[in-house]
Amino acid sequence: MSFLMLVDWRRVKVKPFVSNLGALRLQQESIQMPVLMDKDGLPRIVLTDPNGSSAEVLLYGGHIVSWKNQRKEELLFMSSKDNLCHLWKFSIEQAKWKQHKAIRGGISPSFARFGDVGSLEQNGMTRNRMWSLDRDPSPLPPIDNHSSVDLILKSTGVDLKKPHSFELRLRITLSAGKLILIPRVRNTDNKPFSFAFSLCNYLSVSDISEVRVEGLETLDYVDNLMNRSRFTEQADAITFDGETDRVYLHSPDKIAIIDHEKKRTFVLQKNALPDAVVWNPWNKKAKALPDLGDDDYKMMLCVNSAAIDTPILLKPCEEWKGYQELSTVSSSYCSGQLDPRRVLYGFH
Numbered sequence: 485m486s487f488l489m490l491v492d493w494r495r496v497k498v499k500p501f502v503s504n505l506g507a508l509r510l511q512q513e514s515i516q517m518p519v520l521m522d523k524d525g526l527p528r529i530v531l532t533d534p535n536g537s538s539a540e541v542l543l544y545g546g547h548i549v550s551w552k553n554q555r556k557e558e559l560l561f562m563s564s565k566d567n568l569c570h571l572w573k574f575s576i577e578q579a580k581w582k583q584h585k586a587i588r589g590g591i592s593p594s595f596a597r598f599g600d601v602g603s604l605e606q607n608g609m610t611r612n613r614m615w616s617l618d619r620d621p622s623p624l625p626p627i628d629n630h631s632s633v634d635l636i637l638k639s640t641g642v643d644l645k646k647p648h649s650f651e652l653r654l655r656i657t658l659s660a661g662k663l664i665l666i667p668r669v670r671n672t673d674n675k676p677f678s679f680a681f682s683l684c685n686y687l688s689v690s691d692i693s694e695v696r697v698e699g700l701e702t703l704d705y706v707d708n709l710m711n712r713s714r715f716t717e718q719a720d721a722i723t724f725d726g727e728t729d730r731v732y733l734h735s736p737d738k739i740a741i742i743d744h745e746k747k748r749t750f751v752l753q754k755n756a757l758p759d760a761v762v763w764n765p766w767n768k769k770a771k772a773l774p775d776l777g778d779d780d781y782k783m784m785l786c787v788n789s790a791a792i793d794t795p796i797l798l799k800p801c802e803e804w805k806g807y808q809e810l811s812t813v814s815s816s817y818c819s820g821q822l823d824p825r826r827v828l829y830g831f832h
């Protein structure tokens with residue numbers, strides 16, 4: 485039985501009762517959250533929606549590692565190479581859990597730094613930390629069902645170098661087939677600080693060369709493959725035939741990711757996250773990434789909601805709140821059902 489409990493999960497009042505193999509219930513506010521201790525010994529929270537969709541969240545990295553629709557189809561990409569067991573190693577000699585690396589796939593918050601801009605580790609320091617259940621999500625209303633969970637990551641001594649002391653919260657909600665994320669950063673320091681933030685979404689697609697992204701046309705973007713030079717998007721939709729690593733600036737709050745083959749469109753809606761990152765490593769970079777299968781790039785596309793170009797400035801005690809909503813519409817051009825303008829602008 486893979487069941488190991490370390491009761492140093494701050495803020496979590498653990499009432500373990502072993503219902504069956506590796507199952508735990510953690511008390512979160514007024515309800516008991518079903519938590520799986522998965523085969524890698526990582527605490528995994530299972531969210532379910534009455535319409536049958538589900539999501540699985542790891543405390544490790546505050547990472548969503550599965551989002552399934554009511555037909556139990558997985559909507560997120562997870563690397564074929566990234567088994568989670570090596571993520572979090574119990575180092576006997578140090579007698580404590582030793583963090584490892586970020587998970588390749590799913591959805592994860594990157595805080596304080598984006599990509600390799602600045603001095604912190606790539607894409608921030610929150611992806612390889614153990615988060616906790618947040619027992620005081622105010623001012624958000626308390627959750628009262630199994631479709632939502634509140635996570636929190638508090639700065640530790642290590643972080644107090646830069647950017648000071650903070651509380652990072654993430655509410656994850658499943659509702660009517662939508663996956664809603666509400667990230668919040670509170671400055672608990674006595675000095676202002678600024679940060680970059682992104683929600684990195686690895687979307688599962690049938691074939692990357694058949695995917696179109698609509699809603700970013702005519703925008704300026706920073707090309708991370710061209711020394712961060714700035715360009716203006718000329719195409720009326722973004723399609724993929726090679727490595728792509730761009731930050732679209734001041735993008736609209738609605739973006740459509742159209743997967744013809746699957747007759748599925750992801751609709752990404754966001755708020756207080758003005759930029760949109762579009763990333764696909766393609767074949768060479770995929771081979772170079774140790775935690776990504778060589779052909780995995782064909783089945784994934786990252787479209788991230790982000791605040792990068794203009795870092796967010798927070799005065800002491802101030803709190804920033806973002807919003808991201810992912811949903812899918814089943815459609816295709818040929819059926820005429822999908823007119824991106826209808827998805828993006830609600831034209832009839």
Ligand SMILES: O=P(O)(O)OC[C@H]1O[C@H](O)[C@H](O)[C@@H](O)[C@@H]1O
Pocket residue numbers: 586599606607708729730761762763786
């Ligand atoms: O390998 P990671 O730290 O997860 O970063 C993966 C990718 O994240 C972002 O999309 C950046 O734009 C890319 O430059 C980076 O390669």
